[in-house]
Amino acid sequence: MDLTLRVWRQSGPGDKGRFEEYPAPGIASHMSFLEMLDIVNERLTLAGVEPIAFDHDCREGICGTCGLMIDGRPHGPWEGTATCQLHMREYHDGDTITIEPWRAKGFPHIKDLVVDRRAFDRIVEAGGYITVSAGSAPDANLIPIPKEAAEYAMDAAACIGCGACVAACPNGAAQLFVAAKYSHLSLLPQGQPERWSRAEAMVDTMEHYFGSCSNHGECEAACPKNISLDFIALLNRDYIRAKWKNRRLAGQS
């Protein structure tokens, strides 16, 4: 099929940026979206045009590196699918596809379609962990965890940290990302001792970089791993509770 790409080109944070149009003839329907971009880049290189910078790595939907705004939708039209797993059989001859980077204040621009998502790591560094020195853990089966609880924690833990939730949000909020990491840890018995400090530290750090959540729900629709909005409710509830919990009594429950 023959396609036309409208691609955001911006050499760096100092550049204003603009859309450029590139023809993409002879694209096969079984290619992945990123393989299509590879081909366009090879052709650009041979034509003397600097190739389009875009983030990608594992190309199997798990590393969270890729992330393109495709025709106004983070990761494109397929539900529950990261950009790298989108395939060209979605498109038809003659289509024009618009490709942009994630746009959010919390994600400063680097080049073309690449943005800086390191604010996510700052949030995790603030409290998105369970403290365990290597070698100090008790036997893995010492604390049984109900299967449903482990599965629910896993639903949250499936987050790949791609940033689609932020890109989709009209407020540029990171609530779904933070809620996923927070819930993963705080739903497990091992995550209880640091639960209240985690809620406060992660949310406060998030507020420093990102906008505030107003329950639009765009994030859930954009999430390539179908992370549920319910986790945001859980995070918000725990954040408020953390404000009056007396942590000296937390060992009682």
Add this chain to the structure above:
Amino acid sequence: MQLNARIPEGPIQDKWANRRFDLKLVAPHNRRRFEVIVVGTGLAGAAAAATLGAAGYHVKAFTYHDSTRRAHSIAAQGGINAAKDYHGEGDSIYRLFYDTVKGGDYRSREANVYRLAEVSNEIIDQCVAQGVPFAREYGGLLHNRSFGGAQVSRTFYARGQTGQQLLLGSYQALAREVGQGTVELFTHTEMLDVVVVDGRAAGIVVRDLETGAITSHSAHVVILATGGYSNAFYLSTNAMACNTTAIWRAHRKGALFANPAFTQIHPTCIPASDETQSKLTLMSESLRNDGRIWVSKTAGDHRAPAEIAEGERDYYLERRYPAYGNLTPRDVASRAAKVVVDEGKGVGELRNGVYLDFEEAIGRLGRDVIEARYGNLFEMYERITGEDPYRVPMRIYPAPHYTMGGLWVDYDLMSTIPGLFVAGEANFSDHGANRLGASALMQGLADGYFVLPYTVAGHLAGMLGEAPVPTTHPAFVAAVAEVEDRLGRLLVANGSRTVDWFHRELGKIMIEHCGMARSAEGLRQALAEIPPLREEFHRDVRVLGDNESMNQSLERAGRVIDFFELAELMCRDALYREESCGGHFRVEHQTPEGEALRNDDDFAHVAAWGWEGEGAEPSLTKEELEFESVALAQRSYK
């Protein structure tokens, strides 16, 4: 050069305890005086950096990713082994050790493998305490499944995302240390050289991928945990950025490279669809627990799978290996698939796959159970191929996946350059000629959490009072100049072909001659074809842009330079090793049934190669392997 693996004295089950007791310690108040560099933040690197940081050392961690959570450890699907024997099947540390040595076709170092099995249980404890949501039974206890090459269920898993969950565990541990200030983190920063002063590792040279700035960092020790080199084949299951540069540059600075030809071709990947394919996607080996592998008994049978009656199908693994059936080790399953496809029995449009069929399992267990076990893998398959594996059998074919070879290390995981440690897939030590499924995650975390923190401390203890070599030292200045020159030449070549074109051409040579079946003739041909292609690359590659901002073509070009040199060494090692063992299959050396035929009299050793300069023959040093606990035997999975 003489290689001393420094294997501790004593019976095998006491060696690690003996070594830990003999290693010197660094008192807590002295630890902050030591600088440690960790390159790579996958399972091994993140675990090591987090543990050493928490212990009090001053750690600098480097990754070329934007975040430490992106390392390719994250893509491991199936699981992680441990000798817990939670299900009373007769498993034990000794059995895990035995299976791993046997699975590696008797080409690994016994003492290292035993230690790996020994710490496997602690890894599971550590991960559960960190919040890794492993699969559980209704009673709340941990569940296990089976993997190839074992007759017990010892694999712990988190859906089809075990690597992701384990990496997030070590990523969080590292993030904690970064937040506490004990680890200084450098993201989007790629290591391009090791600096050696007076024969010892003194630091590294790195490039900032956003600004192009080239800088150097010095330390008392350098740990490389930079993964494997399957991308030498171009198409592999590795992530696009996985590369050999860190270990190859260390090799050029004096670290011996062990068994480069020991590469693993994973049996269950989605077959390539055409030339533009950029990578191959793995379908977890765990699928072989319930999926049955087959092709038509008749070559050239192009009917749809449903039209091929039961009696016309050849379940070739079940037929050839009744005891292990579809769960034979990876090397055996891969070669068996190649045999039937070469016979013209391949399936799919390009006739380049075999079926992995769940019809029987769905009939026996119900669709719900299969969905719960493999749902996300089935979805992934459907997204890529457009076919529904609940109704049509999957098509699979082997693809380069893991490299057992790597930098030679002693028992303490130190390379032949003192002060340079190597962990995870980047070293060669634990998997011999073939890695068993669910053992890579185990090794990465074992090295990072439970081995390096002891052995690195033991090494540092001898350096108390020494300052790191300053980065103004002439060796650092020269290394920076060399890196600048290397990149500069790429930018001015302005030839007529792209970096990817060269990488693809190299990959074709490698998979053809150094892939699943290797012959002396083919390997000689590859060794004749690679150097001219490499020269053409330097002359005719086109890298646009500059070195002042992000330049992804330049990054790739730098990595491909090193793949060219490594590829030659892989072929040379494959040609040298006149035997078949594990993933290394020389067609000249096989049993009448087509199984790998080892030559223990001449090749029960590690082949460690030394760099002798560009265009010069590499030197060979041997480490003889001694098997005191496991008797050498022909592997049989029948």
